[in-house]
Amino acid sequence: MRDVFELEGETRRVLRDQTNFSHSELTKDTFALQAIGLRKTYGATVALERGDIGLKSGQVHALLGENGAGKSTLVRILAGAVYPDSGEMFLDGAPYAPRNLMEARQNQVATAFQELSLVPNLTVAQNLLLPKLPKAGPWFVSAKDTNRAGEKILARHGLDRIDPQAEISKLPLADRQRIEITRALENAGRVLILDEPTASLAETDWLFERISLARERQVAVLYISHRLAEVREICSEATVLRNGSAIASVGLADATDSDIFEMMVGRKAAHQRTPRSTRASGDKRARLAVKQLGGHNLHNVSFELRPGEILGVAALEGQGQQWLFKMLAGLDQPAEGQIYVDDQPVKLAGPRAALKTGSGIAYLPEERKTEGILGGLSAATNIVLPVLGSATRSPLISPTLETAVAQSSADKVEMSTRYLNFAIGDLSGGNQQKALIARTLATGAKTLLLFDPSRGVDVGTKQSIYTAIRNFADEGGSVLFYSSELPEIVQLADRCMVIYGGQVVRSFAGEDITEQNLVAAMLGHVTSENTIEVKA
Amino acid sequence: MNSTSKPPSQDHRLVQTGDTRVSAKISRETISTLSVTILCLVLLFSARLINPALGSWSQVETVLILGFFLVVLSFGQGLVILTGGLDLSLPATITLGGILATSWIGAGNPAEWYLLPAVLAVCGLVGLASAIGVIWLRVPPFIMTMAMSIIVASALLGYTKGTPRGTAPDMAVALMKGDILGLPAPIVVLIIFVIVGWLFQSRSVYGRYLYAIGTNVEAARNAAVPVTAMRILPYVLSAICAGFVGIALVGYSNGATLRMGDDYLLPSIASVVIGGSSILGGRGTFLGSVGGALLLTILGTIIATLGLEFGFRTIIEGSIILIALLLLREELFQKLRSLKT
Numbered sequence: 001m002r003d004v005f006e007l008e009g010e011t012r013r014v015l016r017d018q019t020n021f022s023h024s025e026l027t028k029d030t031f032a033l034q035a036i037g038l039r040k041t042y043g044a045t046v047a048l049e050r051g052d053i054g055l056k057s058g059q060v061h062a063l064l065g066e067n068g069a070g071k072s073t074l075v076r077i078l079a080g081a082v083y084p085d086s087g088e089m090f091l092d093g094a095p096y097a098p099r100n101l102m103e104a105r106q107n108q109v110a111t112a113f114q115e116l117s118l119v120p121n122l123t124v125a126q127n128l129l130l131p132k133l134p135k136a137g138p139w140f141v142s143a144k145d146t147n148r149a150g151e152k153i154l155a156r157h158g159l160d161r162i163d164p165q166a167e168i169s170k171l172p173l174a175d176r177q178r179i180e181i182t183r184a185l186e187n188a189g190r191v192l193i194l195d196e197p198t199a200s201l202a203e204t205d206w207l208f209e210r211i212s213l214a215r216e217r218q219v220a221v222l223y224i225s226h227r228l229a230e231v232r233e234i235c236s237e238a239t240v241l242r243n244g245s246a247i248a249s250v251g252l253a254d255a256t257d258s259d260i261f262e263m264m265v266g267r268k269a270a271h272q273r274t275p276r277s278t279r280a281s282g283d284k285r286a287r288l289a290v291k292q293l294g295g296h297n298l299h300n301v302s303f304e305l306r307p308g309e310i311l312g313v314a315a316l317e318g319q320g321q322q323w324l325f326k327m328l329a330g331l332d333q334p335a336e337g338q339i340y341v342d343d344q345p346v347k348l349a350g351p352r353a354a355l356k357t358g359s360g361i362a363y364l365p366e367e368r369k370t371e372g373i374l375g376g377l378s379a380a381t382n383i384v385l386p387v388l389g390s391a392t393r394s395p396l397i398s399p400t401l402e403t404a405v406a407q408s409s410a411d412k413v414e415m416s417t418r419y420l421n422f423a424i425g426d427l428s429g430g431n432q433q434k435a436l437i438a439r440t441l442a443t444g445a446k447t448l449l450l451f452d453p454s455r456g457v458d459v460g461t462k463q464s465i466y467t468a469i470r471n472f473a474d475e476g477g478s479v480l481f482y483s484s485e486l487p488e489i490v491q492l493a494d495r496c497m498v499i500y501g502g503q504v505v506r507s508f509a510g511e512d513i514t515e516q517n518l519v520a521a522m523l524g525h526v527t528s529e530n531t532i533e534v535k536a
Numbered sequence: 537m538n539s540t541s542k543p544p545s546q547d548h549r550l551v552q553t554g555d556t557r558v559s560a561k562i563s564r565e566t567i568s569t570l571s572v573t574i575l576c577l578v579l580l581f582s583a584r585l586i587n588p589a590l591g592s593w594s595q596v597e598t599v600l601i602l603g604f605f606l607v608v609l610s611f612g613q614g615l616v617i618l619t620g621g622l623d624l625s626l627p628a629t630i631t632l633g634g635i636l637a638t639s640w641i642g643a644g645n646p647a648e649w650y651l652l653p654a655v656l657a658v659c660g661l662v663g664l665a666s667a668i669g670v671i672w673l674r675v676p677p678f679i680m681t682m683a684m685s686i687i688v689a690s691a692l693l694g695y696t697k698g699t700p701r702g703t704a705p706d707m708a709v710a711l712m713k714g715d716i717l718g719l720p721a722p723i724v725v726l727i728i729f730v731i732v733g734w735l736f737q738s739r740s741v742y743g744r745y746l747y748a749i750g751t752n753v754e755a756a757r758n759a760a761v762p763v764t765a766m767r768i769l770p771y772v773l774s775a776i777c778a779g780f781v782g783i784a785l786v787g788y789s790n791g792a793t794l795r796m797g798d799d800y801l802l803p804s805i806a807s808v809v810i811g812g813s814s815i816l817g818g819r820g821t822f823l824g825s826v827g828g829a830l831l832l833t834i835l836g837t838i839i840a841t842l843g844l845e846f847g848f849r850t851i852i853e854g855s856i857i858l859i860a861l862l863l864l865r866e867e868l869f870q871k872l873r874s875l876k877t
Binding site: 329331350351352354355362363365370371372373374375376377381382385386387388389392395396397 | 819
C-alpha cells in the first residue's frame with residue numbers, strides 16, 4: 001500500500017513506499033530478499049551510506065540512480081562479492097550474509113555482472129558449469145559431458161546457435177553477455193540480480209522473455225539499468241539511490257519519469273531539445289572525408305563531415321563501427337580506400353598523429369575503464385594529457401596551471417572543480433566520462449570521434465555531455481559519434497548513417513532521423529523512401 | 537551527482553542528502569616516502585645506541601657518498617619499473633662504463649671532456665638495444681635486459697681478456713674525491729641529481745607520459761601520448777645512469793673490475809620497491825626511491841660497523857624487501873588513510 005505525501009509548500013510530490021524501512025521488522029517475511037541499512041566504505045570514501053531494498057518473489061524490481069550513487073556497491077553486497085561494514089540482509093526472513101559469490105549462489109542468489117565475470121580462455125560450456133564440471137573417473141573432467149550439459153543449458157535458454165565448445169574470448173560482446181545472464185539464470189533459484197544486462201545487447205526481446213520465465217518460477221529479480229523505458233517495460237517497482245542512500249521505493253505505475261528523475265538527481269529534468277540549427281552548410285569544405293574505406297569487415301564506406309556538423313552512426317553490435325573509428329583515430333590501417341583531412345589525403349599512424357594532422361582529430365575510445373582513463377593520475381592530468389607540453393607552455397608542469405587548463409575544459413562538461421585533483425580512478429563512472437569528453441575538447445582538435453559518448457552514465461551526466469557536444473558544433477567543430485542508444489542519435493545528430501554488415505546501408509538527415517527509421521535500417525531492412533543517399 | 541556545483545535554488549525542499557562522501561587527500565606515494573624517510577632517520581640515530589661512532593655527521597657524509605651510486609641507479613631503474621619493465625642489465629652496464637672510462641680515457645687524458653659523454657652514449661646504446669627488443673620484438677623486459685647483460689658482460693670479458701687495465705679519468709676522481717663549496721663533491725652532485733630527477737619524474741611532461749604508460753599503455757596511446765618514444769626513454773636513461781655510476785665507481789676506487797657492478801642489481805630494485813613504487817608500474821616517486829636507497833645504505837654501514845659477515849647483509853636486505861612489500865600492500869594504506877581523516 002502506498003500513499004503520496006506532499007512536501008511543505010511544494011507542489012512536487014515524492015512517492016514513498018509506505019511499507020517503510022523503519023517498519024521492516026514487521027514486514028521482512030514478505031520479502032524474498034531484504035537489505036536494511038547497508039553501509040560500505042573504502043578508506044575515507046563512503047560508497048554506500050544507507051542501502052535499503054526489498055525484493056518480492058515473482059516480481060522485477062528496478063534499482064535506479066545516477067552513476068556513483070552506490071548502485072554497483074549495493075549490487076556487489078547482495079551478490080556476496082563485497083562484505084558490508086554494517087547493515088543486515090534477510091533471505092526469506094532468515095539472516096543472509098554471504099562472504100563470497102559461491103556462498104550467495106548456494107543460497108540461490110545469482111548475479112549477472114556488468115563487467116562480465118566469465119573466464120575468457122575457457123569454453124562456453126565450461127563457464128556455464130563451473131565450478132562443478134562433470135567428471136570422467138575420479139580425477140578427470142569429462143569434456144564430452146561438459147559440452148553436452150552446456151548444450152542443454154543453451155538450448156533451454158534459446159541460445160542453440162552458440163557453440164558450447166567456443167572459447168568465450170572469441171565470442172562477440174553481446175553473446176558473452178547472454179552467457180553471463182544464462183549462467184545467472186541457471187543458478188538463481190530465489191533471487192536473480194541483473195546489473196546493466198542490456199549494456200551490450202542491441203535488442204531486449206530475448207532478455208525480457210527470460211526474465212518473464214524467471215518471474216513465473218517465483219524468482220525475485222533485481223534489474224539495474226539506466227534505460228527508463230526498459231525499466232518501465234519489465235519492472236513493477238523501483239528503488240532510487242542518491243549519493244549512496246536509498247531515497248525511496250516506488251511503484252512504477254504511480255511515478256512519472258519526471259518524478260523518478262527528480263528523485264535520482266534531486267532536481268527537475270531539463271528537457272530542452274534545441275532545434276537543429278542550420279550550422280552545417282553544404283558549401284564548406286569537408287573537415288574529414290572518407291572514400292571507399294575498407295578493412296576488417298568494412299567495405300566501401302564513404303562520407304563527408306563538414307564544420308559545425310554532428311554526424312551520428314547507428315548500428316547493431318559488431319557491424320564494423322569499431323573499426324571505422326579505429327581507422328579514423330589511426331589505431332588501425334585501412335586495407336582499401338582513403339581518408340582525407342581538410343581535403344588532404346592522409347595516413348594516420350596513431351591517435352597522436354591524428355591529433356596533429358590538419359585541424360586535428362581527437363578520439364574518445366569505447367571502453368572507459370580499459371582504454372580511456374589513467375586510473376592513478378589526477379582527473380586534471382587525464383584531461384590535459386594530450387596537450388600537456390603546449391598547454392602548460394614548458395616541459396616542466398606547474399600543477400596550478402595544469403588545473404587551470406583542465407578547469408576550462410571541465411567547465412564545458414559541467415564537471416565540478418573539486419574533482420580535478422582526485423585520482424580519476426576514485427571518481428564515479430559519470431565523472432570519469434565527463435573528464436574523457438573534456439579531454440577531447442581540451443586537445444583543440446576540430447574533429448571529435450566519440451564512440452558511445454554517454455555509455456553507462458546517468459541522465460544528468462548525459463545532458464551535460466550533449467550540451468558540450470552541441471556547443472562544440474555550434475562553434476564550428478565537427479563531430480562523428482556512434483551511439484548504442486537511439487534516442488541519443490535522434491537528439492544529437494544533424495545527419496546519421498546506418499552501418500549494417502560493414503557497409504553504410506542508409507543515411508538520414510534532419511527530421512528523418514527517427515527511432516523507427518533507424519531501427520528498420522539497422523536491422524538491414526532497406527526501403528527507398530525518406531532517405532538521402534550518402535554523398536561520396 | 538554533486539549538488540554543490542549547481543546554483544542553489546531557494547524553493548528546493550526535497551531532502552538534500554548532499555554528497556558527503558570524500559576522497560582520500562593523502563596519496564599513497566606521500567605516505568610511503570614519509571615512512572621511508574622517518575625510518576632512515578630513526579635508524580641513523582638509534583645506531584648511536586649500538587656504537588657511539590654511528591649517527592655522527594661524518595657518518596651521514598659516508599652514507600651520502602656511499603648512497604650516491606644507489607640513488608643514481610634507482611632513478612633509472614625506477615623509470616623502467618614505472619613503465620612496467622625491469623632493468624636487469626645494470627651490473628653489466630655499470631662495468632661497461634667503468635671499463636671504457638679506464639681503458640679509453642685513463643688519468644691525465646685531455647680529451648676526457650668529450651670521451652666521458654661518449655662512454656655514456658655507448659651505455660645508452662645498450663639501453664636502446666634493450667628497448668628495441670622489448671618494444672618491437674616483444675621480448676619480456678626481464679629476459680631482454682638479462683640477455684643484454686650477459687652479452688655485454690661477455691663482450692667485456694673478451695675485450696679486457698680477463699684483466700681490466702688503466703686508471704681513473706681525472707674528472708671521475710674529482711667527482712668522488714673533490715670538494716665543492718667546502719662540501720664533498722659527491723654530496724653536492726647527489727643533491728643536484730635528486731632535484732633534477734624529482735623534477736623530471738614528478739613535474740615534467742615526460743614524467744607524466746611515463747606514469748600514463750605504466751598505468752595503461754592502450755589508454756595512454758588513445759590519449760595521444762607518444763608511446764613508442766616514451767617506452768624507449770627509460771631504458772636509455774637507466775643505461776646512462778648505470779654508465780655514470782660505473783665512471784663514478786672508477787673514480788672512487790681508482791680502477792675497474794669485471795665484477796664491479798654485480799652488487800648493485802638487487803639493491804637498485806629494492807630501493808625502488810621500498811620507496812613505495814608498484815613493481816607493476818604506474819606508481820611511485822623518485823623521492824621514495826632516494827629514501828629506499830639511503831635506507832639500504834645506512835643498513836649496510838651499520839652491518840659493516842657491527843662486523844657482521846657479508847652474508848648477513850644480503851639476508852637482512854632480502855628480509856627488508858619482503859617486509860616492505862608486505863607493508864606496502866593496499867590494505868595498509870586504506871587503514872592509514874582512514875586513521876588520518
